[in-house]
Amino acid sequence: MKPIIHLENEIVRLRPIQEEDVEGILNAANDPGIWEHMSVSLLTKEAVQNYVEKAIKERTANQSYTFVIVKSETNEIIGSTSFLDIAENHKRVEIGSTWLAPKYWRTDINTNCKYLLLKYCFEELELNRVQIKTGHENIRSQKAIERLGATKEGILRNHMIRKEGKIRHTVMYSIIKEEWPEIKERFLQKLLQSN
Template sequence: MEDIQLLGEHVLLVPLKDSHLEGLYLAGQFQEIWTYTSAKIRSIEDMKQYIKQALYEKINGTQYPFVIIEKKTNQIIGSTRFLDIDCQQKRLEIGFTWLTPTKWRTPINTECKYLLLKFAFEQLSVNRVQIKTDHENKRSQAAIERLGAKKEGILRNHMIRPNGTIRNTVIYSIIDSEWSDVKLRLEGLLIRQM
């Protein structure tokens, strides 16, 4: 994938760069963001390592990280990415999505997912997009289900959280034959949320 910029009504998704460090750190200074994630950002050094790892995965071709910029303010408000990219099998995952808390329950997450899904299905011609979340993260599960993704099941004892506890992972997907209906659903949601 070349440098990708995805433009919506509310957001611009741009490729993650080292120069985004300060903006991402300011947006991510709220510990409630990191409750259910594998990342724990407590310092600017943590964010520097987060970016370094994401860019390493990009070079390897397994991930493509974005920064989320709110168009109205031109401020960085979070991050998201394609991951587990498998070109041969024509599938990928959307994940590592986080927003600064003032943008929760706004059209921004819906629009980010819409832009990423549209690019995945219409430009990359993937057969499948999956989204995963912590089994305890009910807010995330509700948001994924609102997109129109199908719940496939739970991966038991899937991960070890940074605090040492075991995480089960809920897995969802959208496949290419469902995209046209999901697209209409998301466009309807975005119109109602404006």
């Protein structure tokens, strides 16, 4: 993975998370509803600082690559998304740990982010597979992933323990390189309709 990746269009910019982003992330992340299904909770400055430090450390080690999501029109941080489970030798990656400020839920922001990420994965990195996973109780996320055109592969039972100690089954989805041209076309139609 390159040390600096910038992905953007007229709606959003995805850029590497950096230490200077703590205040912007804290402002975007201050709704407890964001964290209901997430493995972290970014409601305090200390939590955000730890999140940013961990993300930078993991990027340096090529374990993950966290972006801040910046709304192009206002230049404000409105969320974050990451490349996880980076396996360059197997030409695969996971897109995950995505969160947005609630006022951007059910808008075209997530569609634009996923399009930029998937386009980069399949057209720049020439990957074979991109996976996306979510918790079995996170129906909103499952529906959003399915709207992207990802294939549901199954459920990993008792896969994780959530931050409050509850067991989480993980619903696994993927998009493979052979599917990208058709899925890309669907994205472009959606993005045209939203503009």
